[in-house]
Amino acid sequence: MSSKTSLRAVIAVPYAWLAVFFLLPFALVLAIALGTNDPDSVPPVALGFSLENFARLFTDKLYVAAWLSSLRIAAVSTLGCLLLGYPMAYAIARATPARRPLLLMLVVLPFWTSFLIRVYAWIGLLSENGMLNQFLRWSGLSDHPGTILGTEWAVHLGIIYAYLPFMVLPLYATLEKLDVSLLEAASDLGAKPIAAFLTVTLPLSLPGIVAGCLLVFIPAVGEFVIPDLLGGTRTLMIGKVLWDEFFTNSDWPLASAVAICLLVLLVGPIALFQRQQAKSLERAE
């Protein structure tokens, strides 16, 4: 076998995988989205070619509101992750080399516990008689504290908590590579510490910021578990709407249309992410 055919064979495997497990199901979902709801048949779909489901997504106020609130919650949570994650990543990158593996392990440590259990734990913290409120009452800081659980704040907290490692790790990777002598040069040329950070550290860590933000933002937009468990009924997110249409209303075509729109919406940021990666690779060469 020539090296060219073996190379092709190696490339063919992931392509075949994608074709069978992504392209084919996607075609099925698209076909369902173009059909109409038929509660009497199994599955509850009458195939056809109707754009009615897509039209409803853009005209029905509920869906538009869900889209907008998903984007807003994802954006705010991403910002929260960035503000929290940047100092963390910076501190780890500036720690002595011997301590870095331990600190990085602590960042990744939550993954050792199931995601679902970790989100459930937040219910125990944030509910009306949860640990947070018990503490507030016990310490006398507040006699009648409000309940965070069931609000958008709880969803933000949950997303920031769950996705923080995805922000810290790419930021750490770029900050760790940052040559310290560049900061010394900036200082030597008259830059105060804050100016050195803004003109040298921040622009040079931009690839890490973009990577971290997209790694948080993209999955956060379609997040279902966190808003369902922590957000209660008042929080509207598109992932939850999709779930409700599919399981509660059994409206498969509409749920499929939501899924396809979500995918199309996220292609933009993903393409941006890949372009950024390609650019930083180019720069590395």
Add this chain to the structure above:
Amino acid sequence: MTAPIVKIEGIAKRYGTVQAVAGVDLEIERGELFALLGGSGCGKTTLLRMLAGLETPDSGRIVIDGQDMTGVPPHRRPVNMMFQSYALFPHMSVAANVGYGLRREGLPKPEIATRVAEALALVQLQTLGERRPSQLSGGQRQRVALARALVKRPKLLLLDEPLAALDRKLREGTRFEMVRLQEQLGLTFVVVTHDQEEAMSMASRLAVMNAGRIVQTGTPHDLYEHPATRFVADFIGVANIFEVAASRWMALRPEKIRLAAQRPDTAHAVSGKIVDIAYEGDRSLYRVLTESRGVMLVSTTNVTRTRESLFQRGQSVWLGWNDDWGQTLDE
């Protein structure tokens, strides 16, 4: 005589158990090109970084132009440094790199543009202002680093191994270029180098460092002809060092020894046999195994073109010298 621009008094710096700089006193005159010379780990770079403010001394004082700068952070010192790695900002153009220090001063844009253009012209890079550092050759990057360090007209320009990353041919040309710039601008340069040839040919004065201390300070001529210690005699150039009395040594440069077939009429003479010859064109180096002083190095300048004037390997020869041709050392 004007006051020295730099006064270093009893500076010491320790890293863990390593005494990097162990009590250094030094004065650097205004407008001179001063070199700190020494092997790796001798403390020369630490001393330079303390002048820049990038390291804080454990004890001692640094006075620059009459002002105590010991605890002053780097961004408030009238000092700029050219880093060994150049430390150019990869995300900025050449012009932006050179103008960085001026922008930090908040100068008006037109003035920055003029001064950046002047600095780039000084190092002959006026056409490359828009390039990124990654698009430049090693020699061009070196000149950008130099332009960026001198554009603010610092009272003191510190250069950490400025020529180490260049190849040999480029290094010699750049050496003269830097001396020309230093004289033209009238700035005070402090150059750190491990290369004694570089230090000797560039500096107006130099200090030889060893184990965190300055062993000797002087002009290149002082250090070569009148080394104070065996370390300096051995570190700068080549010397035959031999004991002449109890705890007294003689350091004798190879070119100061007279090489002859017959016993020369010098105060001292030893006979020996040539064991090795290194013919370098302009001069020849002979290793001579003498009867009383072991192997000695002698060099001759090849002023004639005839082969007959050269000595042959295995030939019996005489080496002669007078007492004042070499330096007597006590330690």
